[in-house]
Amino acid sequence: MRFKFLLLSVLIFFSIPAAAETNRDAVSSNELPAGDPFGEAEAIISSSSNAEDTIGEKADTVSSDILSGYLESRALLLHSAPKQEWLFQNANKLKLKLDKSFNRINFHSEINFSYYAGHTRLCLLEYLPQKQVKALSNLFGTNFSADVYNYNYNNRITVFRAYGVITLPRVSFFIGRQPVTCGTGYVWNPVDPVNKKDMLDPDYELPPLDALRVMLPLPAVKGELNCAYGFRNNFKDGEFLAFIRAHAWLDWHLVYAYYNYHKTDFLTGLTTSGKRSLIGAAFAGQAGEVGIHGEAAYHTGIKKKATAYFSWLAGFDYTFTFQNRIMAEFYRNDSGSKNSQQYTLQSWLSYINMEQGCLGKNYLYLSSTQILFDITELSLSALINLSDSSYCLMPQYKIMALDQLDILLRCMIMDGSKGSEFAAVNESGELRINFYF
Amino acid sequence: MKVKYALKLFSILIIFTPALSALSSAAIVARMEKAAAVPGCRMLYRQVIKRASGSRSVFKIESFTMNGNEKQLLRYLHPAKVKGTAFLILNSGDDIWAYFSATGRVRRIARHARRQKMMGSDFTYEDMSMTAFKEKYKAELLGEDKVFAKACYKLKLIPKERSSYAKLIVWTDKKLFVPLLVNYYAAGEKTAYKQFMQGKIKVINSYPVARMVIMKNLEDNSQTIMQVLQVEMKPNINEDMFVPSYLKR
Numbered sequence: 306m307r308f309k310f311l312l313l314s315v316l317i318f319f320s321i322p323a324a325a326e327t328n329r330d331a332v333s334s335n336e337l338p339a340g341d342p343f344g345e346a347e348a349i350i351s352s353s354s355n356a357e358d359t360i361g362e363k364a365d366t367v368s369s370d371i372l373s374g375y376l377e378s379r380a381l382l383l384h385s386a387p388k389q390e391w392l393f394q395n396a397n398k399l400k401l402k403l404d405k406s407f408n409r410i411n412f413h414s415e416i417n418f419s420y421y422a423g424h425t426r427l428c429l430l431e432y433l434p435q436k437q438v439k440a441l442s443n444l445f446g447t448n449f450s451a452d453v454y455n456y457n458y459n460n461r462i463t464v465f466r467a468y469g470v471i472t473l474p475r476v477s478f479f480i481g482r483q484p485v486t487c488g489t490g491y492v493w494n495p496v497d498p499v500n501k502k503d504m505l506d507p508d509y510e511l512p513p514l515d516a517l518r519v520m521l522p523l524p525a526v527k528g529e530l531n532c533a534y535g536f537r538n539n540f541k542d543g544e545f546l547a548f549i550r551a552h553a554w555l556d557w558h559l560v561y562a563y564y565n566y567h568k569t570d571f572l573t574g575l576t577t578s579g580k581r582s583l584i585g586a587a588f589a590g591q592a593g594e595v596g597i598h599g600e601a602a603y604h605t606g607i608k609k610k611a612t613a614y615f616s617w618l619a620g621f622d623y624t625f626t627f628q629n630r631i632m633a634e635f636y637r638n639d640s641g642s643k644n645s646q647q648y649t650l651q652s653w654l655s656y657i658n659m660e661q662g663c664l665g666k667n668y669l670y671l672s673s674t675q676i677l678f679d680i681t682e683l684s685l686s687a688l689i690n691l692s693d694s695s696y697c698l699m700p701q702y703k704i705m706a707l708d709q710l711d712i713l714l715r716c717m718i719m720d721g722s723k724g725s726e727f728a729a730v731n732e733s734g735e736l737r738i739n740f741y742f
Numbered sequence: 743m744k745v746k747y748a749l750k751l752f753s754i755l756i757i758f759t760p761a762l763s764a765l766s767s768a769a770i771v772a773r774m775e776k777a778a779a780v781p782g783c784r785m786l787y788r789q790v791i792k793r794a795s796g797s798r799s800v801f802k803i804e805s806f807t808m809n810g811n812e813k814q815l816l817r818y819l820h821p822a823k824v825k826g827t828a829f830l831i832l833n834s835g836d837d838i839w840a841y842f843s844a845t846g847r848v849r850r851i852a853r854h855a856r857r858q859k860m861m862g863s864d865f866t867y868e869d870m871s872m873t874a875f876k877e878k879y880k881a882e883l884l885g886e887d888k889v890f891a892k893a894c895y896k897l898k899l900i901p902k903e904r905s906s907y908a909k910l911i912v913w914t915d916k917k918l919f920v921p922l923l924v925n926y927y928a929a930g931e932k933t934a935y936k937q938f939m940q941g942k943i944k945v946i947n948s949y950p951v952a953r954m955v956i957m958k959n960l961e962d963n964s965q966t967i968m969q970v971l972q973v974e975m976k977p978n979i980n981e982d983m984f985v986p987s988y989l990k991r
Binding site: 336337338342343346347349350353373374375402404411470472474477484486489510511520522527528529550552555556589590591594595596622623624626628630676678679680705706707708709711739741742 | 788790791792793794795797798799800821822823825826837839846847849850852853854855857858859862889890904906911923925934937939941942954956958962964965967969982985986987990991
C-alpha cells in the first residue's frame with residue numbers, strides 16, 4: 306500500500322513539469338515568434354538608419370538637429386461668387402527653426418520667408434454680399450477702391466518666434482516672441498483673447514505674442530500659474546494675461562486677461578482702441594469613455610466704453626476601435642448677430658479684418674477622421690453657422706507616407722442663403738505640400 | 743510504524759516541493775514590477791516603423807522615466823516633421839497629455855483615445871502602461887516555458903479595467919523577471935493579434951534594461967522596433983519635469 310502511495314507521489318512530482326511541457330505543446334504556432342525576431346529587427350534598423358547613431362554615444366550629447374524647418378507650398382483655387390470667376394494663388398512659406406538648449410536655458414526661434422504668386426491682391430468687397438456693397442456705393446459712389454478694403458499678399462520675412470526659457474527650481478521665465486495659448490476648445494477658444502484661430506483651418510500655426518511670461522508651479526493642483534505681459538508702445542498699453550492651468554482630476558484653466566481691442570470704422574477709416582477684461586474658465590475631461598471639453602468667458606469693457614458680452618463652448622470627441630475619431634463643438638458668442646439680416650457692412654469688415662471673432666451668434670462644428678493604412682488620413686468636417694443657416698463642408702485627405710513630406714488635399718464647399726456668411730465664396734480647393742528638413 | 747510515517751511524510755514533501763519552489767502568480771507579478779521599478783532613467787531610442795507595404799519611418803526619441811514607468815516623458819527629436827512633439831504619461835498610463843509642436847497646444851488624451859496608435863507606430867497609448875501589472879491585471883500562472891532560449895514563467899493577464907485587449911499571455915524571464923514576450927488577444931479570439939518582445943537585456947545598476955523592443959501587429963503584418971541608443975540612470979531625477987507644462991519646453 307505504502308509503495309503504491311510512494312509511486313503515486315513520484316508520478317505527481319514528475320507530472321507537474323510534464324504538465325507545463327504539455328501546456329507548451331498546446332500552444333498554437335502563432336503564440337511563439339518564428340525565427341530570430343531581434344536579428345530580423347537589427348537588419349531592418351541597419352537598412353533604415355544612418356550609421357552615426359551607435360549605441361554608447363556620450364549620454365550628455367543628444368544628437369538633435371539644431372537647425373530644422375520646412376517649406377510649405379500651397380496652391381489655392383478660389384471661386385468668387387460675385388465675380389463668377391476662379392482665382393489662383395500660390396502661397397509659399399519657408400520656415401527655419403533654430404533651437405538650442407543649455408543647462409537651464411532653452412532658446413527657440415522660427416523665421417518665416419513668405420512669398421506669393423498669382424492672385425495676390427484681395428479686394429474684400431468682392432467677397433461681401435451685394436447688399437453691403439450697394440450700401441457702400443450709395444455712400445461713396447462707384448469709386449470705393451480705397452486701401453482699407455484691400456489686402457495685399459506681399460513677400461516678407463518675419464521673425465515668427467524668438468524666445469528664451471530660463472528654468473529655475475521654483476520659477477520659469479519665457480522672454481521674447483513666444484506662443485501663449487490657453488483653453489481646451491478645438492475650433493474656438495473663448496478664454497483666449499490673444500490667439501484668433503482660423504475657423505476653417507484651426508490646426509494652422511498661431512501668431513506669437515511679444516511678452517515676458519513668468520510660470521510658477523502649483524503642486525497642490527498639479528498645475529502652474531502663468532502671468533504674461535504683452536509689450537506694446539508704452540507700459541500702460543501693454544496687455545496682461547494670467548491663467549492657472551491645473552490637472553487635478555480633470556484639466557481646467559482659470560483665466561484673467563486685460564487686453565487691447567481695436568475697432569475700425571470702415572466708413573471713415575478711423576480706428577479706435579480700448580481695453581477689455583476677460584474672466585474665463587475651461588475644462589477637459591471625460592464622461593465614461595467620451596472626451597468632453599468646455600470653455601466660458603465674460604468680456605467686459607473697461608470704463609464702459611465697450612459692451613460686455615458672454616461666450617461659451619461645449620464639445621465632445623470619441624475614438625472608435627477602427628481608428629475613427631469623431632468630434633463636435635458648439636460655440637455661442639453673444640457679440641455675434643442673430644441672423645444674416647442683422648449683418649452690417651461694419652460687422653462684415655470687422656470680421657474679415659479679425660477685429661470681431663465671428664459674424665453669427667451660434668456655430669456648430671462636426672468632424673470625422675479616419676486613419677487609413679497608417680499613412681493617410683481622410684476627414685470630413687462641417688462648419689455650420691446656425692444663426693444664418695449657412696455652412697462649409699470640408700473634405701480633406703492627408704498623405705503622410707514619407708518622413709520628409711506631407712501632402713494635404715482639401716476643398717471647401719460653401720453654401721447658404723443670400724447675404725449669409727458662407728454664401729459669398731462657393732467653392733475653394735487647396736493642395737498643400739510640406740517638405741521637412 | 744515509524745517507517746510508514748517517514749514514507750508518508752516523504753511522499754507529502756515530494757508532492758508539495760514543486761509547489762513550494764514555484765512562485766505564485768502574485769509573487770511573479772510583484773517581482774516583475776520590482777525589476778521594472780527603475781528610480782530614474784533617461785534613454786535615447788531609435789524607433790523604426792516597418793509597415794505592411796514595406797515603407798519605413800525612423801524616429802529618434804528621448805525619454806525620461808521615474809519609478810519604472812509610473813511617470814514618463816517622451817520627446818521626439820527627429821525627424822523635423824515631428825520634432826518637439828512630446829507625451830507625458832502619468833499614473834502608469836492613466837493620464838496622458840500630448841504636445842504637438844505644429845499646433846503648440848497641450849491636449850489631454852481621453853481614455854477612449856488610448857486605443858489609438860501612438861504616432862503611427864504599433865504601440866497604442868494603452869501599451870505604455872504595461873508595467874503596472876498588479877494594479878491593472880488579474881494574473882494567473884499557466885506554467886513554465888522557454889522563450890528565446892530562456893526559462894520563463896508563463897502568465898495569463900486579464901485586464902481589470904476596460905481595455906482594447908481581452909487577455910495577455912506573458913512569458914517572463916525566470917531570473918530577471920523581464921517580460922520577454924507578450925501576446926495580445928482580442929475578445930473572442932484564440933490567436934494573438936499583437937506580439938511584444940524584449941531582448942538584448944543588460945543589467946545596469948542592478949536593473950535589467952531591454953535594449954531592443956519589438957511590437958508586431960500580426961494582423962497588419964507591421965512592426966515597430968525600439969532600439970536603445972543611450973541609457974543613463976538618474977536616481978535623483980527631477981520630478982518637476984513630469985508636469986504637462988514641461989512638454990512645451
